[in-house]
């Protein structure tokens with residue numbers, strides 16, 4: 139899994155400042171846990187972490203399954219994408235946001251609200267269900283994922299799920315490498331990140347630069363990075379929520 143290109147450090151100048159129009163395509167949400175896919179399994183992390191109202195399974199829009207299966211053809215034999223989270227109901231997004239916001243308030247007691255909010259939103263989107271600017275996971279067009287090897291072990295990407303630190307930045311080890319020689323261990327992580335980034339980029343996903351595990355397709359973050367005139371996924375709803 140080596141010799142993939144360097145992870146670019148480009149961030150769109152309007153990122154998060156401009157809401158791209160949404161032309162909802164109406165694709166359904168698919169319950170990953172209800173099917174047996176060749177290259178995809180689920181590990182619903184917020185449920186495991188006992189976040190209130192977290193779903194027992196991971197749901198994503200239909201095209202995301204197709205794209206992951208396509209990308210999965212390039213995984214070594216026996217490796218699989220492990221989906222940690224996909225569609226996120228409003229109350230779950232709100233709970234994750236409030237939890238991290240409160241942690242930061244405790245960590246930085248003298249810092250202004252605005253700054254704490256900015257720090258929070260580096261890692262957790264504001265829980266918006268505004269139809270013109272929904273949070274990425276609320277559209278069913280965002281995934282958090284890792285890869286498991288043929289021994290069913292999660293491969294090393296340098297941090298665990300929702301490690302809200304600078305090490306989570308997708309290009310962290312690219313930047314470190316520009317300043318100093320990486321250890322063999324760090325070099326493996328760099329190669330693993332390049333591998334995941336390349337596999338998913340090749341089939342059309344975009345990555346959130348602050349989190350190596352977060353990728354988008356069809357939502358506004360994706361549309362902006364891809365310079366599309368419109369996103370295709372707006373606020374999603376599970377049938378049981380409608």
Ligand SMILES: C[C@@H](N)C(=O)N[C@H](C)C(=O)O
Nearest residue numbers: 261262263274275282352
């Ligand atoms: C909270 C984390 N897993 C995540 O998905 N972050 C992005 C930025 C989000 O909340 O949209």
Ligand SMILES: [Zn+2]
Nearest residue numbers: 280281282352
């Ligand atoms: Zn995410």
